[in-house]
Amino acid sequence: MYQDPNIQASAELVAAARAHNITLDPPRMTAEEKEQLLRTYHPDYREDQFELLQVGPNKGEKVPKELAALLQGRSRIDPDKLDLDEPAYDVDVLVIGGGGAGTSAAIEAHQAGANVMVVTKLRMGDANTMMAEGGIQAADKPNDSPAQHYLDAYGGGHFAAQKDLLAKLVTEAPEAIRWLSDLGVEFDKAPDGTMITTHGGGTSRKRMHAAKDYSGAEIMRTLRDEALNRQIPVVDFTAAIELILDDQGRCAGAVLMNMETRELKIARAKTVILATGGAGRLHYQGFPTSNHYGATADGLVLGYRAGAKLLYPDTLQYHPTGAAFPAQIFGALVTEKVRSVGAMLINAKGEAFMNPLETRDVSAASIIRECSDRGNGVKTPAGWAVWLDTPMIELKHGAGTIEKRIPAMMRMFGKYGIDIRKEPILIYPTLHYQNGGLKISVDGQTGVENLFVAGEAVGGIHGRNRLMGNSLLDIIVFGRSAGQHAAAKAQSVTVGKLTLSHVARFHQALEEAGVDTGKISPKLLPTYNSLGKDF
Amino acid sequence: MEQMVNVFLFGKRYAVPASATIMEAMEYAGYQLVRGCGCRNGFCGACATLYRIAGDRQLHACLACSTKVEDNMYVATLPFFPLVKAVYDMEKIKPSQQIMMQLYPEIYACVGCNACTKACTQGLNVMQYIAYAQRGEYEKCAEESFDCVMCGVCSSRCPAGISHPQVAMLARRLNGKYLAPHCDHLDQRIDEINEGKFQALLSELMDNSQEEMRRLYNTRDIEK
Numbered sequence: 182m183y184q185d186p187n188i189q190a191s192a193e194l195v196a197a198a199r200a201h202n203i204t205l206d207p208p209r210m211t212a213e214e215k216e217q218l219l220r221t222y223h224p225d226y227r228e229d230q231f232e233l234l235q236v237g238p239n240k241g242e243k244v245p246k247e248l249a250a251l252l253q254g255r256s257r258i259d260p261d262k263l264d265l266d267e268p269a270y271d272v273d274v275l276v277i278g279g280g281g282a283g284t285s286a287a288i289e290a291h292q293a294g295a296n297v298m299v300v301t302k303l304r305m306g307d308a309n310t311m312m313a314e315g316g317i318q319a320a321d322k323p324n325d326s327p328a329q330h331y332l333d334a335y336g337g338g339h340f341a342a343q344k345d346l347l348a349k350l351v352t353e354a355p356e357a358i359r360w361l362s363d364l365g366v367e368f369d370k371a372p373d374g375t376m377i378t379t380h381g382g383g384t385s386r387k388r389m390h391a392a393k394d395y396s397g398a399e400i401m402r403t404l405r406d407e408a409l410n411r412q413i414p415v416v417d418f419t420a421a422i423e424l425i426l427d428d429q430g431r432c433a434g435a436v437l438m439n440m441e442t443r444e445l446k447i448a449r450a451k452t453v454i455l456a457t458g459g460a461g462r463l464h465y466q467g468f469p470t471s472n473h474y475g476a477t478a479d480g481l482v483l484g485y486r487a488g489a490k491l492l493y494p495d496t497l498q499y500h501p502t503g504a505a506f507p508a509q510i511f512g513a514l515v516t517e518k519v520r521s522v523g524a525m526l527i528n529a530k531g532e533a534f535m536n537p538l539e540t541r542d543v544s545a546a547s548i549i550r551e552c553s554d555r556g557n558g559v560k561t562p563a564g565w566a567v568w569l570d571t572p573m574i575e576l577k578h579g580a581g582t583i584e585k586r587i588p589a590m591m592r593m594f595g596k597y598g599i600d601i602r603k604e605p606i607l608i609y610p611t612l613h614y615q616n617g618g619l620k621i622s623v624d625g626q627t628g629v630e631n632l633f634v635a636g637e638a639v640g641g642i643h644g645r646n647r648l649m650g651n652s653l654l655d656i657i658v659f660g661r662s663a664g665q666h667a668a669a670k671a672q673s674v675t676v677g678k679l680t681l682s683h684v685a686r687f688h689q690a691l692e693e694a695g696v697d698t699g700k701i702s703p704k705l706l707p708t709y710n711s712l713g714k715d716f
Numbered sequence: 717m718e719q720m721v722n723v724f725l726f727g728k729r730y731a732v733p734a735s736a737t738i739m740e741a742m743e744y745a746g747y748q749l750v751r752g753c754g755c756r757n758g759f760c761g762a763c764a765t766l767y768r769i770a771g772d773r774q775l776h777a778c779l780a781c782s783t784k785v786e787d788n789m790y791v792a793t794l795p796f797f798p799l800v801k802a803v804y805d806m807e808k809i810k811p812s813q814q815i816m817m818q819l820y821p822e823i824y825a826c827v828g829c830n831a832c833t834k835a836c837t838q839g840l841n842v843m844q845y846i847a848y849a850q851r852g853e854y855e856k857c858a859e860e861s862f863d864c865v866m867c868g869v870c871s872s873r874c875p876a877g878i879s880h881p882q883v884a885m886l887a888r889r890l891n892g893k894y895l896a897p898h899c900d901h902l903d904q905r906i907d908e909i910n911e912g913k914f915q916a917l918l919s920e921l922m923d924n925s926q927e928e929m930r931r932l933y934n935t936r937d938i939e940k
Contacts, residue, residue, distance in 0.1 A: 212934050307754045307762060321905040324939065328917040335921070336933030344922045352918065355905045365806060365889030367858060367896060374897035385938045393862065398759050402866065403892070406885050410803050418750070440750050473760075474753050509737050509784060513757045588863060592838070593758060596782055706750070709743045716748055 280308025282636025285660030313397025338644025381649030469512025493617030503611025813852030
């Protein structure tokens with residue numbers, strides 16, 4: 182029972198229409214309808230929210246304003262005043278970031294015999310991986326194939342994915358599932374061992390593997406446990422605040438900052454893997470976010486300053502179903518799996534206004550249209566919303582399905598007195614994923630030699646929109662691959678003299694271009710304290 | 717005017733909005749969180765917190781990110797707890813009852829006080845899953861503990877010094893790796909891929925024109 186009478190009245194319309202709505206299969210939009218919808222309503226098309234970069238490898242290209250301010254911000258250090266000659270750490274492979282990609286990379290580098298170390302600005306496992314709920318794709322059923330997976334992802338990403346990366350993603354997907362399974366990840370299976378798989382938005386085959394709706398958490402805690410069993414050194418609460426190059430321009434370490442004491446230390450490495458994740462906590466265009474506290478695009482800033490190029494930094498993913506009510510969970514992720522298992526999107530009048538399994542960008546734009554021009558949104562304290570009709574799930578699949586398949590969602594809303602088995606929930610798009618990032622070749626290396634990237638900090642694997650379940654997949658496939666390649670490359674590297682001259686040059690370029698954003702970067706943490714003071 | 721309540725953060729009083737979570741209340745009071753803040757949505761276990769309402773003797777445990785403040789709430793965060801994590805090689809251990817005895821023998825010192833269960837921020841039956849672990853019933857232990865976010869509050873309340881989340885982690889890995897039914901179709905698909913079965917098909921897709929890819933995508937059949 183919703184206390185707000187307008188919300189409750191609309192919820193009752195939804196309940197009254199449920200028996201009818203459940204029989205519907207709303208048609209999918211045509212390619213032309215989708216394109217028109219995206220152009221008109223998707224936040225990526227709001228030109229005034231973007232800015233052209235004036236310095237660096239992507240000069241002249243557009244990025245979100247908030248990102249431009251950080252990419253063209255000033256370093257946290259004075260590059261001329263730091264002594265690089267006596268590094269506190271000296272390793273083969275330095276992994277920056279302790280999420281799913283970084284941890285996978287560390288495990289594989291360790292497996293290859295490299296001396297590998299992980300630095301992470303919070304705790305190991307504090308990452309968007311931990312918060313991924315719905316699942317991981319792999320074409321491992323008889324009616325499916327890596328080619329079918331490629332077609333779904335390529336089309337869903339608007340025919341813009343870097344083809345060799347996408348081919349690697351889909352080809353190595355089944356092996357990624359087996360690797361995780363062998364580590365002890367508990368995938369949902371039928372009694373005979375068959376994987377229980379569902380659709381995600383934009384999939385043409387049911388290839389979403391899950392561990393209830395804790396898929397990412399289950400993967401992350403298992404990877405973390407494995408890294409700890411291998412006794413891989415993890416330096417936590419320590420951020421990389423600048424990459425270090427050597428006198429031949431190759432990446433050769435990082436400047437590290439203790440997040441609590443602010444002490445600086447130098448790490449020298451033969452190869453470096455950036456696995457710093459996404460950018461949701463930059464709150465592009467004022468959107469709430471489903472992202473982890475540390476998602477502030479640090480890796481993009483570090484890589485960009487060191488000379489690595491970005492690909493598609495202007496495309497963001499707004500997850501169609503962020504929690505819109507109550508305020509305490511505003512912006513939190515309501516997993517796409519809720520739709521995979523049968524809930525439909527319903528407007529304030531109780532109408533099923535779209536097919537619930539369109540791709541994320543199309544779904545988000547459609548919800549924004551419903552809440553704006555069409556005037557069919559539900560007014561909430563924070564803005565507008567539409568319904569996700571969760572009680573449909575148990576009407577379709579029987580009582581107990583919600584607790585069994587989406588227990589985290591039941592718990593999240595239950596804490597605020599909403600029983601999703603009996604009442605529909607209010608949702609609105611939330612900033613979810615950075616489609617773009619640093620450009621890599623198929624071995625995971627950027628244009629800066631010995632600088633590898635994996636995970637959400639990479640751009641191009643998914644093109645301009647990512648399908649559900651392809652991010653958990655990419656952190657495993659490209660995380661492992663980066664670890665293997667960085668370890669192999671490290672064997673032949675002799676590090677030259679360490680330098681931060683690239684940072685000094687970047688500062689000089691900013692001055693020459695007359696750019697002063699007033700920001701220092703990387704940002705490291707969002708600013709939520711009431712004093713408004715940046716970290 | 718927003719309704720306000722008094723909370724006592726580490727004993728110091730602040731007036732904060734009544735609708736705030738404990739985490740938001742700390743930020744409202746001016747804290748810049750570094751420790752004790754993670755996913756901000758109940759999945760990562762970074763923000764374990766103990767609290768007591770003035771006048772009430774009972775100590776409560778919760779996650780600061782997903783618990784609303786109450787008037788006269790005394791709050792102490794528990795951003796880190798020293799859990800014991802045994803080191804083991806997943807390839808060498810087996811899902812026998814002995815393995816728990818070797819790696820986490822303290823579970824057999826459980827006195828049955830149920831303080832772990834009462835303290836669990838996820839409402840799990842912690843003492844029950846430890847009982848399953850004692851008996852080597854790892855599948856049941858895995859299921860009962862599945863929603864654990866490893867915040868460590870249970871262990872902070874345990875007189876026997878048990879690291880419950882780590883015991884459950886081991887049980888889940890044993891279950892996932894050794895006890896859950898094996899997936900044959902996954903092996904078959906990996907064999908097919910390794911034999912190069914899909915290579916030609918993929919190469920063809922990669923070589924197609926954008927127009928052809930659009931046509932294939934827009935006309936592909938979608939499994940019901």
